[in-house]
Amino acid sequence: MTVSQLLNQYGDRYLQALFTTWRLTFFSFLGAFVIGIVITVLRVSPIKPLRFFGDFYVQIFRNIPGAALLILLVYALPYLKITFPYDVCVLIATVLIPSAFCSEHLMSGMNTIHPGQIEAARALGMTFFQLIRRVVIPQSLRSAVLPLTNLMVATMLTTSLGSQVPLRPMELTGIVSYINTRSAGGVMAFAISAALYCLTGLLIGAAGSWIDRKVRILR
Amino acid sequence: MTENDRPVIELKHVHKHFGDLHVLNDISLTVKKGEVVVIIGPSGSGKSTLCRAVNRLETIDSGEILFEGEPLPREGRKLAEMRARIGMVFQSFNLFAHRTVLDNLTIAPCDVLKTSKKEARQEAMRLLERVGVADQANKVPAQLSGGQQQRAAIARALAMHPKAMLFDEPTSALDPEMIGEVLNVMAELAKDGMTMLIVTHEMNFARKVADRVVFMDGGCIVEENTPEAFFGHPKSQRAKDFLSSLTAH
Ligand SMILES: Nc1ncnc2c1ncn2[C@@H]1O[C@H](COP(=O)(O)OP(=O)(O)OP(=O)(O)O)[C@@H](O)[C@H]1O
Ligand SMILES: [Mg+2]
Numbered sequence: 001m002t003v004s005q006l007l008n009q010y011g012d013r014y015l016q017a018l019f020t021t022w023r024l025t026f027f028s029f030l031g032a033f034v035i036g037i038v039i040t041v042l043r044v045s046p047i048k049p050l051r052f053f054g055d056f057y058v059q060i061f062r063n064i065p066g067a068a069l070l071i072l073l074v075y076a077l078p079y080l081k082i083t084f085p086y087d088v089c090v091l092i093a094t095v096l097i098p099s100a101f102c103s104e105h106l107m108s109g110m111n112t113i114h115p116g117q118i119e120a121a122r123a124l125g126m127t128f129f130q131l132i133r134r135v136v137i138p139q140s141l142r143s144a145v146l147p148l149t150n151l152m153v154a155t156m157l158t159t160s161l162g163s164q165v166p167l168r169p170m171e172l173t174g175i176v177s178y179i180n181t182r183s184a185g186g187v188m189a190f191a192i193s194a195a196l197y198c199l200t201g202l203l204i205g206a207a208g209s210w211i212d213r214k215v216r217i218l219r
Numbered sequence: 220m221t222e223n224d225r226p227v228i229e230l231k232h233v234h235k236h237f238g239d240l241h242v243l244n245d246i247s248l249t250v251k252k253g254e255v256v257v258i259i260g261p262s263g264s265g266k267s268t269l270c271r272a273v274n275r276l277e278t279i280d281s282g283e284i285l286f287e288g289e290p291l292p293r294e295g296r297k298l299a300e301m302r303a304r305i306g307m308v309f310q311s312f313n314l315f316a317h318r319t320v321l322d323n324l325t326i327a328p329c330d331v332l333k334t335s336k337k338e339a340r341q342e343a344m345r346l347l348e349r350v351g352v353a354d355q356a357n358k359v360p361a362q363l364s365g366g367q368q369q370r371a372a373i374a375r376a377l378a379m380h381p382k383a384m385l386f387d388e389p390t391s392a393l394d395p396e397m398i399g400e401v402l403n404v405m406a407e408l409a410k411d412g413m414t415m416l417i418v419t420h421e422m423n424f425a426r427k428v429a430d431r432v433v434f435m436d437g438g439c440i441v442e443e444n445t446p447e448a449f450f451g452h453p454k455s456q457r458a459k460d461f462l463s464s465l466t467a468h
Pocket of ligand 1: 237240242260261262263264265266267268269
């Protein structure tokens, strides 16, 4: 089939799949971002077991393949009498893995903070949480905008895990199998999804660069 | 004992090691209310370590440090509360790079002292006025000269209404033409009765502003005297050597 035939027949489905990918990407990244910050705070906290837990968390989810995690969530958890809907399983997998990377980016962002500023905050009488909230996390975030932008793109690509379970509505990768089982869409069916992923990636990249320019710390 | 004889900072037989290095060796020192004590000594003699131990940025091995008569709490909220009463100015300014100069002065009062935002801003502007950088209030630190940053850093410490101020070589990172403006602010503070412990290599400043000069070498306090006596007639050979090494070039 040609691209225009495909778009004629499946245009709305592609659009719906694009929005599904966007929605998954948005919520996955949001979740990863929040959990990534919390894990990072644990990793620098004065309490050793919390630091250990944070490091352990990152090691686990940085090193587990997304597909393996999804299989665990979908097929293994029910044995423990825990069953999530498919979309929740996908969301959990696409939150946990990027959250580990988010924490890594924040840790390297933290390395750009001059230690003297931490001492200054302590000398002013700020508590651990005030120091984290006012100095450490804001500066780490601002220094990590570009890596976090890349992470968001990677998160978008990870949402293609949704094609491995019967997700409704389907996202951009799932839609390709759907079309190819009905019509002989062939490689063109992939090309359209690929183009939509690229477009989304470009938009995220542009937004990331814009934010980076706005918040970059003058040193 | 009158009000003014009350010790604000008191160190009693303080010892500290960095590995094998005995960096503070039986240090006893008292700074009374309104007193300006200048610490001088060769590089590596332990001046910074002493200064930083007073607000527990460095821990000590043994001995005792009291602030306003109370021992320094070891950690946590109590220590933070104590630190809030001790201003500190660093060699490298250490302003928060991501916030404006004004924000640098309001963050801690709002967070720690729970001052209202409006009040903190007014107080911050007054202080910036006082140290002569009010026109830089809305810039970020990197847009200021070193001298301006250090004056802002002094104002940031003052915004906490500290009972004493610690200075660790506040002018050593500055270009020569900016040293004066910072020393002037410090001299003003001294005149206004601030209790100050200052590590510096600025001998003229020490001579003019200090009530007492403490000479350190090898982790020990070797000599402690009025500036006239110390600079005029240093007692120890080490102090004589140190002073002549300064005038040699
Ligand atoms: N964190 C540390 N670990 C190990 N050794 C240290 C540490 N901090 C300082 N020292 C050593 O302790 C000694 C005293 O250091 P300190 O910074 O107090 O000296 P100082 O008198 O302030 O010198 P300067 O005039 O160069 O600033 C030095 O020999 C220094 O190398
Ligand atoms: Mg020093």
